[in-house]
Amino acid sequence: MTRIATGEITTHVQRLDAVRPADATGEPPVVVFVHGLLTDSLASYYFTVGPAFAAAGVDVVMYDLRGHGRSDRPRDGYRLESFVGDLTGLLDALGERRPVHVVGNSFGGTVAAALAAWHPERVATVTMIESEPPVAEWTRHMAAGLDDARRRLAREDVIDWIAAHHGAHTARLSRGASRILATTTLADDVPAGRVIADDLSALTCPLLAIFGDESGLAAQVPELTAKVADCRTVVLPNQGHSVLVERPEETRDLILGWVTRHTLAGTAVR
Template identity: 70%
Template sequence: MAKLRTGELTTHVQQLAAGAVGRSSGALSGDDEPPVVVLVHGLLTDSLASYYFTLGPALSAAGIDTVMYDLRGHGRTERPPTGYQLEHFVEDLDQLLDALGEHRPVHLVGNSFGGTVAAGFAAWHPHRTATLTMIESEPPVAAWSGHIRDGLAHARRELVRDEAIDWIKERHGAHTARLSRNAGRILATTTLADDVPAGRLIDDDLSALRCPLLAVFGGASGLSAQVPELEAKVERCRTVVLPDQGHSVLVEQPARTRDLVLDWVREHHARRAEAWAGAVG
């Protein structure tokens, strides 16, 4: 683990080199430069730890360079009092890649709000993006802005109440309650709840998303209602809906999510390699 200066922040990052965790069967060949995947976590109760215990080691073992990092205000990354518009999160990622000396187009995997950040990055930095995977997420369009505004306003009211934390502890356990209490502190000490919904958006027609998109949803979460629109508006789009699964796809279905991401990255890495070979051949 390391901390790197990324513009105005010090960002906590964890890198797992291809094969560093132990080579798995079906790993990508070591003859060519491996692909790089960047994992972007969700808002408030999340950090890079959610990937460290799910996808990160498996991707490394499969021959993929893997980058995990804590978003601004989260985990071990600095928590400024202001500056939480979506474009700040996107610029943080761009500057992190610069600090890492990363020249390869990256395969972005974002969970929940992390998928929204990844979609913003793909839209505004297409030359740095190989593919985009959104897990239980929405692209940063006007409808998303309204949804996140309402959700953050509710969280800001409730997560500072002891009664609410006790309710979470009774139903979801002490660990979730601790995460929720910390989320309340973030909301109480920063402008995040006001900034995130007020950030930069992309057009509703999703024309800014030009890279291949894999969108994974839980069938019971409600976000899967986006499937027809995504398939209609994004030219290179694949959607997967996991039946009877709620919002916590990454945590509750790590093996299935891992297989989907691995197959997606392998497929598109192979296509890029073939295209490059044809261009120089």
């Protein structure tokens, strides 16, 4: 386990070095994986797509968001800009100077988009998996969703229902999410954070957006393709929000292709 100081907190990070042939030249691309809120951690990448990226010749960085996994859990400080500050602090602490390919699942995709908007010089590409960019409408969605989660997950009958219908592991994750919501200001902070303009003009980096057709987030496709110059959207059929866990091979291949395309095109060098 590696824990690194990233500003006012300590962040748990795992790195996987690229597997490269002996005669390889130059630096490999680097992908930073950012997980979602409450029930998620870097493990969702470590046990799905992370090792495959390293095997394909990509340096991999995975880390736990503040309040999650083995990273510190402060009482407050959960606005979006704090999550982005943690990521830039982590890259600085790792001595990472290459523009990174940032892959974010759910809330992690919002963090990735915010990093690209506020620090475009540090980003080669962005991949959002079942995510929204940090615009005003996103804050309203998050406020409603987090308030509902805070109320419902505090009820024992809800946890019992989750255990009966989704298994003991999911119930344990839900209890952990309830503890985060009860012991931090996350539910209030996230919707109050900094946003970008609705026209998405701040997103100048190439963007890959992957959705499940059953989650509702795929409704963003026309807007994303109209507003982001270099944008590819993929909607997976018969799929809900859990794209990364339920469709890891397809997700891996889509992102690897995206990273390879833009590395060869030179966008990873600015």
